[in-house]
Amino acid sequence: MNLKLIGGAAALALVSTLAFAGSGAVADEYKWMTFAVFGGIIALTMYVTYWAARQTHSTSEFYAAGRSVTGVQNGWAIAGDYLSAASFLGIAGLISLYGYDGFMYSVGFLVAYITVLLVIAEPCRNIGKYTLGDILAFRNDPKASKTVAAVSTITVSTFYLTAQMVGGGVLIKTLVGIDYHVSVIGVGVLMLTYVVFGGMKATTWVQIIKAVLLVTASILLVLFTWGQYGFSLPGFLQAVVVDPKVQAQVAKLVGDAATNMTPEELGQRFLEPGLFLKNPIDQISLGMALVLGTAGLPHILMRFFTVPTAKDARKSVLWAMGIIGGFYVLTLFLGLGAAINVGPVDILALDKGGNMAAPLLAQYVGGGADSMLGNLFLAFVAAVAFATIVAVVAGLVLAAASAMAHDIYVGVIKGDRASPQEQVIAARLSSVIVGILAIAVGIAAEGQNVAHLVGMAFAVAASSNLPAIFFTLYWKRANTYGIVVGMIVGAMTAIGLVMISPNMTYPQAVLKEARKVLQGEPAQPAMQARPAQPASSLLCELFALDGCVAYTPERAASAEKPAKPGAAEKLTLLNEKLATLTDAKDIAKVKQDIVATEKAKAKAESDLRKFDGQTTSMMGLEKPFFLLKNPGLISIPLGFLCVIVFSLMFRDKRAEEMWDELYVRQNTGIHAEGATAH
Amino acid sequence: MQLTDKHREYWSKNLRLTAVLLAIWFVVTFVVIWFAKELNEIVIAGFPFAFYMGAQGALIIYVIVIWFYANKMNQMDKDYGVHEGED
Numbered sequence: 001m002n003l004k005l006i007g008g009a010a011a012l013a014l015v016s017t018l019a020f021a022g023s024g025a026v027a028d029e030y031k032w033m034t035f036a037v038f039g040g041i042i043a044l045t046m047y048v049t050y051w052a053a054r055q056t057h058s059t060s061e062f063y064a065a066g067r068s069v070t071g072v073q074n075g076w077a078i079a080g081d082y083l084s085a086a087s088f089l090g091i092a093g094l095i096s097l098y099g100y101d102g103f104m105y106s107v108g109f110l111v112a113y114i115t116v117l118l119v120i121a122e123p124c125r126n127i128g129k130y131t132l133g134d135i136l137a138f139r140n141d142p143k144a145s146k147t148v149a150a151v152s153t154i155t156v157s158t159f160y161l162t163a164q165m166v167g168g169g170v171l172i173k174t175l176v177g178i179d180y181h182v183s184v185i186g187v188g189v190l191m192l193t194y195v196v197f198g199g200m201k202a203t204t205w206v207q208i209i210k211a212v213l214l215v216t217a218s219i220l221l222v223l224f225t226w227g228q229y230g231f232s233l234p235g236f237l238q239a240v241v242v243d244p245k246v247q248a249q250v251a252k253l254v255g256d257a258a259t260n261m262t263p264e265e266l267g268q269r270f271l272e273p274g275l276f277l278k279n280p281i282d283q284i285s286l287g288m289a290l291v292l293g294t295a296g297l298p299h300i301l302m303r304f305f306t307v308p309t310a311k312d313a314r315k316s317v318l319w320a321m322g323i324i325g326g327f328y329v330l331t332l333f334l335g336l337g338a339a340i341n342v343g344p345v346d347i348l349a350l351d352k353g354g355n356m357a358a359p360l361l362a363q364y365v366g367g368g369a370d371s372m373l374g375n376l377f378l379a380f381v382a383a384v385a386f387a388t389i390v391a392v393v394a395g396l397v398l399a400a401a402s403a404m405a406h407d408i409y410v411g412v413i414k415g416d417r418a419s420p421q422e423q424v425i426a427a428r429l430s431s432v433i434v435g436i437l438a439i440a441v442g443i444a445a446e447g448q449n450v451a452h453l454v455g456m457a458f459a460v461a462a463s464s465n466l467p468a469i470f471f472t473l474y475w476k477r478a479n480t481y482g483i484v485v486g487m488i489v490g491a492m493t494a495i496g497l498v499m500i501s502p503n504m505t506y507p508q509a510v511l512k513e514a515r516k517v518l519q520g521e522p523a524q525p526a527m528q529a530r531p532a533q534p535a536s537s538l539l540c541e542l543f544a545l546d547g548c549v550a551y552t553p554e555r556a557a558s559a560e561k562p563a564k565p566g567a568a569e570k571l572t573l574l575n576e577k578l579a580t581l582t583d584a585k586d587i588a589k590v591k592q593d594i595v596a597t598e599k600a601k602a603k604a605e606s607d608l609r610k611f612d613g614q615t616t617s618m619m620g621l622e623k624p625f626f627l628l629k630n631p632g633l634i635s636i637p638l639g640f641l642c643v644i645v646f647s648l649m650f651r652d653k654r655a656e657e658m659w660d661e662l663y664v665r666q667n668t669g670i671h672a673e674g675a676t677a678h
Numbered sequence: 679m680q681l682t683d684k685h686r687e688y689w690s691k692n693l694r695l696t697a698v699l700l701a702i703w704f705v706v707t708f709v710v711i712w713f714a715k716e717l718n719e720i721v722i723a724g725f726p727f728a729f730y731m732g733a734q735g736a737l738i739i740y741v742i743v744i745w746f747y748a749n750k751m752n753q754m755d756k757d758y759g760v761h762e763g764e765d
Binding site: 118318322 | 689740748
């Protein structure tokens with residue numbers, strides 16, 4: 001029966017994608033190639049799921065793949081889990097648009113892995129069973145700690161999941177032109193099939209397959225791109241510096257300062273910091289959340305329960321680091337290669353975030369938009385991106401479902417007295433619930449800006465999960481009170497601060513922007529350069545308090561700007577201009593402008609209708625009260641502090657008694673859950 | 679299970695190793711970024727030092743740190759007789 005269901009799901013996903021293909025980066029006559037590659041990948045993963053399903057009967061097999069995953073396999077799977085579409089397409093895109101600052105993003109992602117291995121991975125493998133709740137329940141009150149751990153796990157996974165579903169839907173639409181709703185449902189059905197039938201074993205192998213595909217695709221692209229320069233690094237970088245497209249992009253980014261720079265200097269500037277990252281305090285806050293949050297991400301933590309020994313846990317981090325690090329070195333070439341071969345203008349034309357840099361580079365190195373090979377390459381990269389989204393989503397769903405089934409149902413409701421069959425049914429049922437929720441949220445959140453949700457997921461993980469794990473493992477005095485209060489305060493602060501941060505929609509700002517588009521802007525006088533102004537105090541950097549002077553970034557000198565016409569007037573002007581043009585290239589450009597202006601006009605009009613009469617955000621604020629986009633800077637220290645203070649205020653005998661046992665166990669792995677016989 | 683002196687010794691060695699490696703990690707990551715402007719005075723093959731660190735250097739050092747930790751801990755597990763599995 002399983003086989004039929006799995007095959008049915010695969011067929012449904014493929015047929016629905018075929019039927020709803022519209023326009024995207026892939027030209028219509030080459031779409032069949034994309035679907036052939038999609039189909040191949042789906043067939044392979046479905047076969048793996050079928051094979052895994054036959055071996056998945058017990059809870060240990062469902063949650064932890066029977067602890068039979070080797071260190072090398074787990075390393076690849078961690079890489080597959082971590083290299084989301086955001087890091088594959090997003091970072092290559094950021095590098096292609098902003099140069100050096102794009103690399104800093106990739107380093108920022110990898111930095112975290114050191115803390116994961118050194119501080120968290122091994123002890124967790126040694127004392128845990130399947131979930132974060134198990135680790136905390138080792139010394140603390142099982143019911144209380146499992147409940148908060150499960151709620152926190154589900155919260156973090158949901159934020160991350162929503163971002164992945166929405167991002168994935170948009171991405172597939174941009175790449176292949178499949179309708180957004182169909183993409184979301186397709187991803188959801190596939191991911192559910194892997195998780196429900198094959199559990200952790202299928203999820204692990206889907207992640208391994210995806211990581212191998214991703215690395216292969218990147219190596220091939222880099223060989224083609226770098227090969228043009230005889231594999232010389234200085235030669236390649238020199239090509240970046242002298243490229244007119246890169247120079248034009250830098251000139252656009254630095255504004256009027258460009259007038260005093262030679263073309264060579266502009267190109268060189270692309271390889272220096274400061275083009276993308278502006279407010280330094282916000283960057284530190286995001287950096288803290290990323291670095292410390294990784295160690296508290298439930299789906300990453302869960303991967304360490306799948307290996308049989310501590311040695312394998314170490315080996316898996318080593319492999320994961322090597323793969324992810326090597327991959328990020330490749331993205332340098334992908335990003336810069338896309339910048340010189342495709343050019344920032346064409347990349348931005350398809351997607352404002354730069355996500356299309358790597359796919360367009362693939363098309364270019366294969367021979368361009370009209371060639372068979374170019375489109376085959378593009379199809380391959382599109383299919384890899386698709387596999388990436390499905391694999392990451394599967395890992396997240398499994399983590400959320402295990403918190404629901406293992407912590408809440410079995411641990412709290414049943415008091416750890418559930419039969420093995422009952423536990424597996426609960427696990428599968430929870431996966432279905434979480435999966436359907438993910439699809440529903442993905443569809444409901446269509447068109448929302450979800451980029452900040454990833455930052456928020458990391459912030460909650462860093463402020464809530466990390467302090468709890470860290471103190472449970474390393475501090476004798478830590479106890480249930482500290483852990484529970486710390487986790488709740490950490491998570492609530494992180495979420496609460498985001499609700500009053502610039503990430504939310506503030507109607508007044510939207511209305512002002514919409515009126516600007518429709519009515520035009522008055523002329524602006526020439527302005528002199530002004531250095532960055534620090535805020536009047538540290539508190540003023542963070543909150544919009546009365547009497548505060550806010551941080552203002554550096555401003556370059558600018559010449560006088562003429563008044564901008566409103567959208568309707570601009571359209572008339574453009575249409576008049578179109579009538580006088582004869583050159584095909586100019587006509588195409590003006591037509592593009594007209595389409596863009598019409599789009600902006602329609603958006604401004606709908607915004608005006610939507611927010612008319614509203615003056616405050618969801619939280620009743622006229623403008624953001626918390627000034628950073630990421631809450632980490634405040635919520636992380638607060639989470640740690642609460643665990644310390646509340647642990648010291650109360651005593652918990654069991655927590656102290658269990659310390660010795662934990663101490664031995666976390667270091668030696670004696671009595672840790674061993675591999676099940678296979 | 680009782681804690682023996684051997685366990686304590688193993689644990690303190692483990693902590694010391696972790697602390698040293700975290701310190702290296704901190705320097706490579708945060709100190710280099712903080713002083714990026716000053717370090718950029720050093721130019722190798724036409725490109726500034728911080729560029730190399732950002733592009734590859736930091737990544738390579740991270741992998742070496744992890745490799746060192748894994749090896750050292752595997753060795754320690756054997757020396758203290760707490761390794762798992764056959765090997």
